[in-house]
Amino acid sequence: MTKKSNLSNKKWHLVVIAGLSLLAATLLSRCTEPTQAAVATPPAPTLPVIQVSQEPVTTYRDYTANVEGSKDIEIRPQVKGILSHIYVDEGAYVEKGQLLFQIDPSPYKQAYQQASASLASAEASLKVARINADRLEPLVQRKVVSDVELQTARASYEQAKAAVAGAKAAEASANINLNYTRITAPVAGYISSIPYKMGSLVGDNDDQALTVLSETKQMHVYFSMSEKDFMDFKASYTGASLEEKLAKVPPVELILADGTIYGQKGKVELVEGSFNKDAGAISFRASFPNEHGLLRSGNTGKIRLFGQAVHGILIPQGATFEIQDKTFAFLLTDSNKVKSVPVQIAVKKGNYYVLSEGLKPGDKIVLQGLDRLKNGMQIAPEAVSMDSLTKANPY
Structure with a gap:
């Protein structure tokens, strides 16, 4: 009886131990599965990369401008009387000597x-x-x-x-x-608004002109520079006087209000003699031919003033980011890892930067997806040529 009892106890102990071992193995398996999943390395993101090079770039600056006719002439009556006829309409083009108004x-x-x-x-x-x-x-x-x-x-x-x-x-x-009493056009041009109607009493002492006639074969485009820009402008051209420097300024472009470039280039002719103390700027004038009458007085736009060609690293603005007023780019290093490097911008040209420091010819930088990157992060680079980029988005 005693021997059977001891044998039963041993069997029971073995069953308990086996059960505990199975339970421990199960728990261990459940605990290790999430840990293995957590330490799995995600795939490196595929991002476009460009190789930079040094090349000559012609820089420019844009200045807000106003367009005026070379002659904006107020048409005023020289005698007093009743306006009996108006022979032109607002906005009409008239020839020199054409009859405009008739006073009784x-x-x-x-x-x-x-x-x-x-x-x-x-x-x-x-x-x-x-x-x-x-x-x-x-x-x-x-x-x-x-x-x-x-x-x-x-x-x-x-x-x-x-x-x-x-x-x-x-x-x-x-x-x-x-x-x-016969009021004719002194020059060819376009008629502005006409505030008077037939039957109005007009005279040579009226505050308001009958209309304004704009001669548009040659247009004047006025723009202003800050004092710093003016100093840079003078330093960019050789010459003992300002007149000599102006003579060496290359032809300028007019960017119209819709962003298109006017078909003919103009020439900077005149600069104001002194700075406007209130605005802190000095005024310039450029002259543009306008044979087809595409420009009108009152148009607005921008004057594009070209500088001298400079050699520098050209990169898209979208390939940079800013931290505390400093500009950075992600440089592709060994093992396809990225590193943020500071860059020094020489000039801005359209949607591109011309760099003076920070990158050298042959360096590769990440073009997009910068917000997902950190120093030392590995990527799968996808090469993009600079030529294809500039063709799709010219500078």
């Missing part, structure tokens, strides 16, 4: 007719005065009449001559005023 000429015609009549009367009186003077001369020589009468006749003749001169001046003045 009736009172000025009457004044001219009166002046002409006065001239005719004065000329008739002059003839009578001359006849009298001529008649008395032989009588004085024969001492039939006194010399006083002759001198009086001659004085009357001179007075009649003066009256004729005055009458001629009055007639000419009346004729000028009559001609002023």
